[in-house]
Amino acid sequence: MSLNKEKRRVVITGMGVVSPFGQGTDCLINNILAGNCSIKVDEEIRDRQDVSCFLSSKVPTLDYSDIASQKIRFMSNMSLFAYRAVEEAITNAGFVSGLPPEKTALFLGSTTSSYISWIDNVLKYTERRMDKFTTDNLFNIMNHTALVNVAHSFKLKWSGVGANTACSTGVINTGYAYLAIKEGIFDNALCGGTEEFHVIMLGLFNHMTAVSDKFNDDPNKSCRPFDANRCGIVCAEGCGMLFLETLDSALSRNVKIYGEIVGFGTNTEINNMSYSSKSSIKECMSLALENANLDASEIDFVNAHATGTIVGDAEEAQSIGEIFGDNVWTNSLKGYIGHTMAASGSIELIAILKMMENGKFAGTLNLENVDAKCSGIKHFSGVKNLKVTTFIKNSLALGGSNASLIVRKIAGNNILGGKCDERRNY
């Protein structure tokens, strides 16, 4: 590997999603634009006395019977979701063989490894039955379990690495894939995040009083980013994966380009473990703008991380307001699907790319009364027809791992005479 002296332009040409609405990118965007909400009362939680939230947003049962039996036994849900999302992203990127180019790097992570396997291991440990350990419970507790399962399934023998930075995983992996391709380290990459729900995660957020627990009887209203009556997150699961390549490669393959990644910023909040402060989010977005060599005035849409927590939403709203003022349309998609944690960044990025493609943008669900602490930015509800050419997507994690990604539309896929317009030609 050697670094190219000339920076390369990086575009998104493939996308794949498994969301609480089901399988596929179209399934996700159609449900969001229809104003649907995937959050439901979780019957497996309802009778528990140790949590105050009975809601979840889970992926419906999907058919995995086509996956080889020897592979599937090492795959917990996070790997299965990633398998389906990668499969769609590869096909969507135009690789009819079902396999990406041989030298495709993989950037994939999750918040934790499989709780179910950990629980089984711990039970055997406490019962002094470690002689009954099985290897599936080893491969499922590795931090990179989804990454290696995907690599083996799709013959991805090139580099496989993954940030596992909780709720910013999807965007951080996309950002580092972008940087690696831009610098000439890799030519192509599959990137994103994946997450499987377990009630333990809900219980931990419950302990921090960060889950929505005032809407157990009205799940569709439970996740309300920026709203005055918001009371926390709803735990969810899923996977979002993107295929990245150079602009030259995409043009030579004559494939659809969903957008060009032009900027990435990442930093760490060091004063709070439980939320990112306004100053650190501002710094993160500023880093992305600097990386993109763009002025804030050139951003015409903001997709916020906003999960519905009281403190986190206010800090992010104020940071957006201080950089972009009250003139840039801003939304959060958590009200539709809940918080898919490690997958949230890449799932929401894909949703915004589809919105930019279609010119139809979904506003923030359940935003009935904007909280005074979240005012000062340009909120909206319902669906708006917007001509967006450049957006920024925020992704923030517990522990303070922040990421912001800036994506620009390749003007109408302006591929004229085999060349693409320069990105400032709007």
Place this chain on the structure above:
Amino acid sequence: MTKEEIIKITNETLVEKFKLDPSSLKPESTVAQDLGFSSIDMVDIVVYLEEAFNIELKSKYDNLDKIKTLGSIYNYIEKTIRMS
């Protein structure tokens, strides 16, 4: 326990744990070629069958490489049960 019961429980265990097609489970099926079991799969199969039959097979690990067919697994379990 009859041989038929051993075959039934063994097959049910393998179908459940490895999502195998029941029709592929024949005594002459080779564990590596026909059923696709790796060495890692085989050590797990020992645990799964120990739990299914409530027996101890671990001391027989040394003999795992001698198991070539599904029929030899049935015989292995039958012999272990008879000796226990």
